[in-house]
Amino acid sequence: MTVLDARALNRATLARQLLLDRADLPVLDAVGHLCGLQAQEPQEPFVGLWSRLRVFEPAVLSALLTGRRVVRTHLMRRTVHLVTADDLVAWRARHDGMLRQRVLATYRRELEGVDLGELAAAGREIMADGEPRSMGELARAVAGRWPTVGHRPLGEMLVAALLPMVQLPPRGLWRTTAGVRYALASSWLGREIGPPAADGPDPVGRALLRRYLAAFGPAASADLRAWCGLAGLPAAVAALREELVSFRDEHGRELLDLPDAPRPDPDSPAPVRFLPAFDNAILGYRDRSRIIDDVHRGLSVEGARLVLVDGRVAATWTVVEGSVSVTPLRRFSRADRADVAEEGRRLASFLSGGESSRVRIATSPVRAA
Template structure:
């Protein structure tokens, strides 16, 4: 059986289309967050720039309202990083991530937590954060009264894994700053997380299967290693096997099998890709094991360092910062005159968005030699 090989540019355009980066989508912010499987949000203001680049006429007040109304939440989830996800996804997905979250916690703090009864710590943390929000360091100091041999910082980090929590506003609201105060997710949403799905007689894993299909719809075509890189979960092999008959398969130029949902867009590789500004830690880049469809190997390390990227022709071509309303672009590759013009135009629009219309200023540094 002949399997279609998809080149890097074809994979690039497919992912851009699904990420609403080929053309801004006419969607409510809630629907966009759901489709994208959430946005990485450890930097509280970054999701606003991410949605501005993806949605036509995006109003940041819309996303702030969703946070206040508790329809989206900021919580530790994929890869044990803070993600902005819909309330429904937080409740449905959290239990499926518990084992991974604990594994990653112990990968860092196993020695410090060696003498701690994690069940007792979870119970104490749940009681402490059941009603009143607290920062994790403050919660850790309270818990250190019972576990004095453990650093309060470690105890606070542990509770964020052992107890499903959400970071509450004003943290994450547009243009506002606030401490990273957390409260129990069940308290905030008025409903406990869905319990872990028991394995069915034929190996059903409904939450895992949903994660596979949702990931491919927003990031595919992709390999199981890419799914693992996005979710932090161990590849979801049982879930992949369960849904495989509903998927189509391709190969990339390295020979890796790529899976996809049949009806997702796969544009012509020659489709033009407009300049787009991405926020720090955007999942467009972090959501793959093989990031070559978007970023050169020489710049890959920047993707985990909080660098904000500029896409030119669909690929990472520059970084950007903003200070006092001025967007500064630093090319990573040589820009043509047309590139500089297009980057400047999009950058001025971004400056206006970030400053509430007070600034349209962009500076573009010289291209590297």
């Protein structure tokens, strides 16, 4: 079985994630190809798409949100994702059990004795008038039935698990700060979200596997689970095994992939890319060593914005007084420094609407903890 080393996996990941070459894709198609973008920080998907698309106008993504073609919702791993409306309708029911278990893992003691079916019915009754509500407003509206349960557990269980909900604009629009208000996905989209499928061939699980490999492969089954949070996908993997190809990584793990998916030459040049916080190019795997060194792995879950140099995480970045400020994690060569500065100027111009192209790069790398 062919062994793919870390550099080969890195280049494959960059290609699938549209980070090796910026893509000529419409924004909606890009969001779909990427299986959504993690979006608990509302402005971060704009940077993620800017880094991936040859032409990206933030107003287009905002229009897709207000036009109800993309939505913000709790989905993979119970985190807020920006996904196409079609994917929400197709995928949401398959995530129901995982979403409930993840909320219960946080609030099991507080929700002990609460009939979740009754809680869901109460929430639907409140939301049936079509009026958007914050999580707190919804929790207070049902709290009279469970007076000993705190509002936070009730609210999170309702908006993140029991009821298929979307976060409404202006939350998530370009350069807009807004609180979170929810509506039922079926009300917002005018389409019903079906119940979870009964035991059987799991067509949604198979579709998720194919889509995941197209955007993240080659990858192990454990990586798939780390991305979506679903435990019940071995049957989907088994059902598709004959149509997939297999590799091994340097640690002996089996990696699955679509036969015709791109696996570029490991020596393909990888341009500097600026990633937003919680980018799925990093979080979409259990083993992230293909793109980030283990010593820096914590940065990926702490909300740090990261810079790729030669395809790997090599710096963090933030915006300070209108300038893109870069802090290396290792020493840059003169060429690396020039490439980071050039891409940083483009990013600064994008973020400021052309008013600034200032970049600051720290002279010394930070020490790993």
